[in-house]
Amino acid sequence: MFNDIKVGFLSATSSIKRGNKKTLGFIVFVLALIFINLVFLPSMIGGLMGMMTGFMQYSYGDIVIEPSMDNAYINNADNVLQKVRAIPGVTFATKRLDAGASIQYKQKVVGSSIKGILPSEEHGISNYPFIISEGEFLGGLSRAEIIIGAMLVEGYFGSEIYDNLGGVRVGSHVDVTYSNGVVRTYKVKGIMEGTFELVDLNALVHYKEIEDVFGLDESKATSIVVRVRNPDVLAKVKEKIIAAGVNEPVFTADEKSDALMRQAMQSIDLINVVSKYVSLIVGAALILIIIYINVLNRKKEIGILKAVGISPGSIVISYAFISMFYVSLGVLAGLVLYFLLMFYFTVNPVTFYENITIIPEIQGELVIQSIFTMLIMSVIAGTLPAWRVSKENILEAIWGR
Amino acid sequence: MKDKPMIKIKNMKRYYKTGSVIVKALNGVSFEIKQGEFIAIMGASGSGKTTMLRILGLLDKPTKGEYTINNLNVVDLPEEEKGYYRLTQLGYVFQDYALINEMSAEENVYILSLMEGKSKQESISTSKEALEKVGLGDKLNRVPDQLSGGEKQRVAVARAIAKKPKILFADEPCANLDTHTSEQVLEVLRNLNKNFRQTIVMVTHEPWHTKYVSRIIKLKDGLIVSDKKLRK
Numbered sequence: 077m078f079n080d081i082k083v084g085f086l087s088a089t090s091s092i093k094r095g096n097k098k099t100l101g102f103i104v105f106v107l108a109l110i111f112i113n114l115v116f117l118p119s120m121i122g123g124l125m126g127m128m129t130g131f132m133q134y135s136y137g138d139i140v141i142e143p144s145m146d147n148a149y150i151n152n153a154d155n156v157l158q159k160v161r162a163i164p165g166v167t168f169a170t171k172r173l174d175a176g177a178s179i180q181y182k183q184k185v186v187g188s189s190i191k192g193i194l195p196s197e198e199h200g201i202s203n204y205p206f207i208i209s210e211g212e213f214l215g216g217l218s219r220a221e222i223i224i225g226a227m228l229v230e231g232y233f234g235s236e237i238y239d240n241l242g243g244v245r246v247g248s249h250v251d252v253t254y255s256n257g258v259v260r261t262y263k264v265k266g267i268m269e270g271t272f273e274l275v276d277l278n279a280l281v282h283y284k285e286i287e288d289v290f291g292l293d294e295s296k297a298t299s300i301v302v303r304v305r306n307p308d309v310l311a312k313v314k315e316k317i318i319a320a321g322v323n324e325p326v327f328t329a330d331e332k333s334d335a336l337m338r339q340a341m342q343s344i345d346l347i348n349v350v351s352k353y354v355s356l357i358v359g360a361a362l363i364l365i366i367i368y369i370n371v372l373n374r375k376k377e378i379g380i381l382k383a384v385g386i387s388p389g390s391i392v393i394s395y396a397f398i399s400m401f402y403v404s405l406g407v408l409a410g411l412v413l414y415f416l417l418m419f420y421f422t423v424n425p426v427t428f429y430e431n432i433t434i435i436p437e438i439q440g441e442l443v444i445q446s447i448f449t450m451l452i453m454s455v456i457a458g459t460l461p462a463w464r465v466s467k468e469n470i471l472e473a474i475w476g477r
Numbered sequence: 478m479k480d481k482p483m484i485k486i487k488n489m490k491r492y493y494k495t496g497s498v499i500v501k502a503l504n505g506v507s508f509e510i511k512q513g514e515f516i517a518i519m520g521a522s523g524s525g526k527t528t529m530l531r532i533l534g535l536l537d538k539p540t541k542g543e544y545t546i547n548n549l550n551v552v553d554l555p556e557e558e559k560g561y562y563r564l565t566q567l568g569y570v571f572q573d574y575a576l577i578n579e580m581s582a583e584e585n586v587y588i589l590s591l592m593e594g595k596s597k598q599e600s601i602s603t604s605k606e607a608l609e610k611v612g613l614g615d616k617l618n619r620v621p622d623q624l625s626g627g628e629k630q631r632v633a634v635a636r637a638i639a640k641k642p643k644i645l646f647a648d649e650p651c652a653n654l655d656t657h658t659s660e661q662v663l664e665v666l667r668n669l670n671k672n673f674r675q676t677i678v679m680v681t682h683e684p685w686h687t688k689y690v691s692r693i694i695k696l697k698d699g700l701i702v703s704d705k706k707l708r709k
Binding site for chain 1: 593
């Protein structure tokens with residue numbers, strides 16, 4: 077066996093070293109495209125799904141409780157929170173107060189949705205505390221402070237598409253005029269960048285600020301956002317919330333997304349799964365065909381090797397080495413191409429509806445899975461035809477029949 | 478030892494079926510070969526000489542008949558063992574050189590020693606020695622495309638003799654060579670036979686090649702028509 081490996085390796089290296097470089101280049105190019113086909117579309121779809129899921133999680137968590145139809149607020153929000161937090165499977169829950177407002181910095185004014193949050197509770201609920209690109213997140217005592225979305229700040233990605241507040245920076249003071257006419261001045265404590273508009277065009281202040289501005293008592297909320305331990309059992313947790321005596325409408329994040337978006341996500345997910353498997357099968361077939369043709373072109377050589385006494389085992393090992401080398405180069409070239417494409421589409425994201433952009437998501441697991449799949453395919457594709465030819469009659473192999 | 482037959486062929490037949498016609502390439506051939514002989518198998522085209530050599534070289538199987546080397550029935554050896562026997566005991570020089578184009582002269586030769594289980598260093602030195610023996614010591618790293626026809630054939634001879642085979646088979650080794658180059662190749666074979674008592678069986682159709690050999694077996698229509706020992 078060791079001799080087979082040694083001879084197989086010598087035969088493979090000399091074939092690679094002195095083989096036709098143009099053919100090698102073409103094979104590697106095709107293999108790189110196969111690899112791209114395996115990973116690129118899922119990355120784009122992943123970006124789209126991530127954007128949609130991300131959007132829903134910021135606004136709705138896993139489950140959201142909203143005011144009933146004839147109420148602007150959830151009354152007794154603390155009471156509702158208490159009930160919700162007692163339900164097994166619920167990990168975090170918080171109340172929020174949203175308000176419409178305009179924000180002014182020097183001569184620039186933009187309209188925005190201001191979310192009143194309880195900063196310490198948001199750590200377990202949303203990503204808000206983790207997307208601060210400049211400055212800091214709000215603290216428990218941040219009453220005269222505001223976090224503004226990156227797209228409201230000149231120079232940030234996407235800010236050129238919308239009205240922005242010009243050169244506002246961390247430490248600047250902005251005036252916020254709420255929908256009831258109350259004006260408050262806040263110091264910008266941080267800039268948040270969630271990479272999608274529905275977060276980056278908003279602003280965050282302390283819950284108490286909205287309460288004060290609108291003169292609300294302590295038990296009001298425009299939403300109660302809930303996180304659960306296992307997102308697969310959202311429907312069961314929702315049932316438990318209702319069973320606990322919460323009378324306001326309860327929605328899972330999935331239900332909250334409108335029917336069109338839900339269907340779109342399901343369809344996209346289906347396309348993604350189908351595309352992955354089709355790409356995998358097409359990729360495997362292509363690798364097999366490329367290597368098979370390569371082996372057939374060397375049928376005479378295999379016959380000669382056998383005739384002089386080289387074992388079929390080392391011939392098979394040699395082709396396994398060769399095809400693994402081809403595929404490794406193909407994967408390497410594919411990875412370079414993939415990251416270049418990822419970089420390009422991150423800098424120039426695909427945009428639709430004018431303001432929704434899809435930034436592709438690098439899917440590490442899928443990339444590793446694809447590399448392994450291609451390497452395994454390469455071994456099969458290399459050994460199978462070589463094994464077949466090595467079992468053929470020596471003279472027929474030499475004559476190329 | 479010299480008088481003891483090394484190869485024994487008894488009533489060897491090889492029939493091919495082409496469509497509905499049966500071609501009798503060998504039709505009952507018997508002879509013996511002793512160690513140290515240099516034999517030329519001659520005959521017209523279609524006489525069965527190449528078929529005979531392929532069977533002797535274990536590249537083909539007879540339809541009927543016995544074939545033993547040192548009393549070992551090599552016809553019925555399993556394919557894997559035949560391969561190993563070819564590797565360790567026999568050398569074969571093909572008419573069209575049959576070199577691996579992507580390997581250097583040295584690699585074409587030392588791959589066999591490597592297969593035999595020798596170390597790379599030992600294999601390289603054996604290969605070098607064999608290539609020097611055929612006068613190609615200065616062209617070790619040339620690939621077949623960088624060699625002339627005669628040089629290629631000498632690499633093929635070096636590959637066959639590097640492992641010091643019991644018997645060396647050569648199938649029209651000068652078929653594609655000019656007279657001068659043919660003489661060089663035949664000289665190499667004669668030296669091997671003379672200096673190392675290498676048993677050689679060579680197929681040829683050129684009468685002037687017989688001046689290098691010690692015995693001539695002539696075939697016609699798949700049968701031996703003459704078997705003549707020459708005084709050398």
